[in-house]
Amino acid sequence: MIRRDTHRFFIKKPRPSESFQRAADAPALPTTPFWFIFYFVNKFRWWYVAMIVLEILHATCGIMLPYAIGEIIRSVTRSTGDSKLIFDTVKQPLMLFAVLSVGEVVFGRVGGLLQTLRHPIHRQHIVRALYAYLQQHSHRYLSSSFAGALAHRISETSLGVTQTMSMLITEFMPVIIVYIVSTALLYRAYPPLAAFVGIWAVFFISISFWLATRSRFHARRAAAARSDTTGIIVDSVTNLVSTKLFARLGFERHYLNERLKYELIQVRRSNWYSERIRWFQFIASAILKVGTVFYSLFLWSRGKISAADFVVATSLSLLIISEARNLSKRFLEFFEHIGNVSNGVGTIVQPHELIDRENAIAPSITQGKIEFRHVDFSYYSGKTVFNNLSVTIQPGERVGLVGFSGSGKSTFVNLILRLFDRQSGQILIDGVDIGDMTQDALHTQISLIPQDPSLFHRTLLENIRYGRLDATDEEVFEASRKAHAHEFIMRTKEGYDSLVGERRVKLSGGQRQRIAITRVILKDAPILILDEATSSLDSITEKAIQDTLDLVMDGKTVIVVAHRLSTIAHLDRILVFDQGSIVEDGTHAKLLAQRGAYYRLWQMQAGGFLPEKDDHNEHLEFQKQRPA
Numbered sequence: 001m002i003r004r005d006t007h008r009f010f011i012k013k014p015r016p017s018e019s020f021q022r023a024a025d026a027p028a029l030p031t032t033p034f035w036f037i038f039y040f041v042n043k044f045r046w047w048y049v050a051m052i053v054l055e056i057l058h059a060t061c062g063i064m065l066p067y068a069i070g071e072i073i074r075s076v077t078r079s080t081g082d083s084k085l086i087f088d089t090v091k092q093p094l095m096l097f098a099v100l101s102v103g104e105v106v107f108g109r110v111g112g113l114l115q116t117l118r119h120p121i122h123r124q125h126i127v128r129a130l131y132a133y134l135q136q137h138s139h140r141y142l143s144s145s146f147a148g149a150l151a152h153r154i155s156e157t158s159l160g161v162t163q164t165m166s167m168l169i170t171e172f173m174p175v176i177i178v179y180i181v182s183t184a185l186l187y188r189a190y191p192p193l194a195a196f197v198g199i200w201a202v203f204f205i206s207i208s209f210w211l212a213t214r215s216r217f218h219a220r221r222a223a224a225a226r227s228d229t230t231g232i233i234v235d236s237v238t239n240l241v242s243t244k245l246f247a248r249l250g251f252e253r254h255y256l257n258e259r260l261k262y263e264l265i266q267v268r269r270s271n272w273y274s275e276r277i278r279w280f281q282f283i284a285s286a287i288l289k290v291g292t293v294f295y296s297l298f299l300w301s302r303g304k305i306s307a308a309d310f311v312v313a314t315s316l317s318l319l320i321i322s323e324a325r326n327l328s329k330r331f332l333e334f335f336e337h338i339g340n341v342s343n344g345v346g347t348i349v350q351p352h353e354l355i356d357r358e359n360a361i362a363p364s365i366t367q368g369k370i371e372f373r374h375v376d377f378s379y380y381s382g383k384t385v386f387n388n389l390s391v392t393i394q395p396g397e398r399v400g401l402v403g404f405s406g407s408g409k410s411t412f413v414n415l416i417l418r419l420f421d422r423q424s425g426q427i428l429i430d431g432v433d434i435g436d437m438t439q440d441a442l443h444t445q446i447s448l449i450p451q452d453p454s455l456f457h458r459t460l461l462e463n464i465r466y467g468r469l470d471a472t473d474e475e476v477f478e479a480s481r482k483a484h485a486h487e488f489i490m491r492t493k494e495g496y497d498s499l500v501g502e503r504r505v506k507l508s509g510g511q512r513q514r515i516a517i518t519r520v521i522l523k524d525a526p527i528l529i530l531d532e533a534t535s536s537l538d539s540i541t542e543k544a545i546q547d548t549l550d551l552v553m554d555g556k557t558v559i560v561v562a563h564r565l566s567t568i569a570h571l572d573r574i575l576v577f578d579q580g581s582i583v584e585d586g587t588h589a590k591l592l593a594q595r596g597a598y599y600r601l602w603q604m605q606a607g608g609f610l611p612e613k614d615d616h617n618e619h620l621e622f623q624k625q626r627p628a
């Protein structure tokens with residue numbers, strides 16, 4: 001009995017496989033941080049307009065409060081002193097004060113609510129777009145990047161966009177509004193007072209910005225040192241068994257200590273710089289506070305401003321100081337968020353190397369004929385793997401690929417799967433150039449069982465259903481029985497609902513291969529590629545599965561990459577690779593009779609495996625033995 005409620009992400013209703021085949025719809029994303037942020041903000045523009053308006057109202061209410069207090073004082077000082085009439089006199093400014101106080105709270109909180117509701121959705125939107133974009137990257141890109149680092153970049157970039165916007169709206173905009181409105185209010189009272197505060201504000205913002213840009217360098221170094229230390233701890237913990245087996249626990253502690261010393265130096269430098277910034281801010285705030293009080297007092301004593309203006313000026317200076325608090329730190333955080341967006345965009349939003357052509361077609365492969373016509377290929381310029389390679393594999397043919405390590409077998413398969421694009425020539429399947437097909441169409445019709453299949457950290461059932469999403473439970477069971485996977489699956493605690501991965505069900509290489517075979521049975525594609533698919537199995541299971549594979553291969557074009565010649569001896573045809581060329585082509589019996597390269601490989605194969613033969617001298621030896 002399958003229990004399906006154990007895993008939250010289980011796709012409860014199997015959907016037809018085709019409904020997920022719209023993977024190629026990745027959006028074209030802007031490649032500079034500014035336009036990237038703009039692109040996503042524009043998608044939610046009305047929400048952002050609402051947030052900005054609310055924040056303007058919120059900040060304006062806040063900054064007008066000292067003005068209202070000033071008006072109350074002005075009214076009180078103008079009153080006759082009759083306590084009964086005082087309320088009538090201050091009624092209006094009091095109302096204004098009350099409305100502004102309520103407005104400050106309401107606009108602030110409604111704006112906050114919008115951000116709370118919208119930012120997670122906005123973030124998910126960015127995650128989805130970046131992930132879809134990442135999916136379209138080539139095998140070369142993905143295999144040369146760390147999966148964890150890419151996932152981290154997606155998360156940091158999406159957070160970077162929302163945090164950048166959040167800081168602009170709720171951190172910097174209020175500061176600007178407070179400075180502008182307070183300067184205007186003070187201007188009404190006495191222009192030179194406004195000039196004093198205004199000049200202070202310009203200097204303060206400029207110096208804070210400058211200090212933030214300078215401290216960035218130190219902050220980055222400190223962050224890099226911290227992350228290096230984390231990396232060393234992770235590496236050390238991963239290799240803890242080796243550490244113990246080599247009795248190097250003390251050595252590892254010493255190694256970490258050295259790293260920690262370096263980290264300490266960097267962190268102290270960064271902290272010291274932050275401390276200097278704090279000094280600047282305290283001194284600048286004190287200058288504004290004391291300066292405003294003394295200057296206003298002086299102006300009042302000369303009758304230039306009223307007592308109410310004096311209160312307004314001192315309250316405004318306190319408000320400005322509270323808004324300006326940690327401005328450099330906030331600039332620094334802002335740079336970090338922009339930096340995260342910039343890094344993410346730079347890493348992920350690179351041009352796709354392998355894309356479907358404009359009018360790519362999705363033909364059905366009915367026969368499975370594979371042709372290489374004059375194919376040239378190199379992974380990097382200057383290192384040719386295939387030079388003018390031509391070969392045809394007939395529909396339904398079962399072909400084994402053999403050759404020493406590095407001779408080009410996997411590259412041959414990679415090109416059929418279009419994991420890399422050939423530089424010239426053509427690769428055709430059923431007469432259609434694979435470059436003219438959509439990658440989805442190509443991959444739907446080719447099954448691959450890799451040597452070391454990797455499984456998702458999902459349930460066994462989900463992993464198997466990856467072959468065909470709409471397969472019924474019965475079809476899944478039947479396929480796994482055929483692949484001899486059912487028995488060991490049922491022995492696990494939760495059967496098909498067992499989760500695969502760390503701290504969950506751990507599968508051996510052979511068991512993973514059987515799951516991969518089960519998937520392929522469900523997928524039932526007309527072309528099948530096996531990369532020594534039975535290499536991790538014990539000989540009894542291998543024999544049983546070989547029979548199943550023979551059944552699965554029936555009616556399909558099959559390519560088997562083999563390291564053990566015994567696994568391919570029974571196939572229709574064997575292609576012998578050497579340094580990117582097919583040097584022999586024929587049946588096992590024919591090639592043995594030829595007494596050429598294959599014959600020697602067969603003889604050299606001690607214990608069933610081909611010897612590794614990367615060594616240049618050995619290769620020359622092999623060449624010498626080749627019949628002329």
Ligand SMILES: Nc1ncnc2c1ncn2[C@@H]1O[C@H](COP(=O)(O)OP(=O)(O)OP(=O)(O)O)[C@@H](O)[C@H]1O
Pocket residue numbers: 379380385403404405406407408409410411412
């Ligand atoms: N991703 C890659 N990037 C750069 N060069 C590569 C890449 N993969 C393979 N090569 C190089 O291409 C050549 C052919 O390698 P390939 O993997 O096709 O050989 P192979 O016969 O499959 O070897 P093995 O039996 O060890 O898997 C080798 O020189 C190898 O170093």
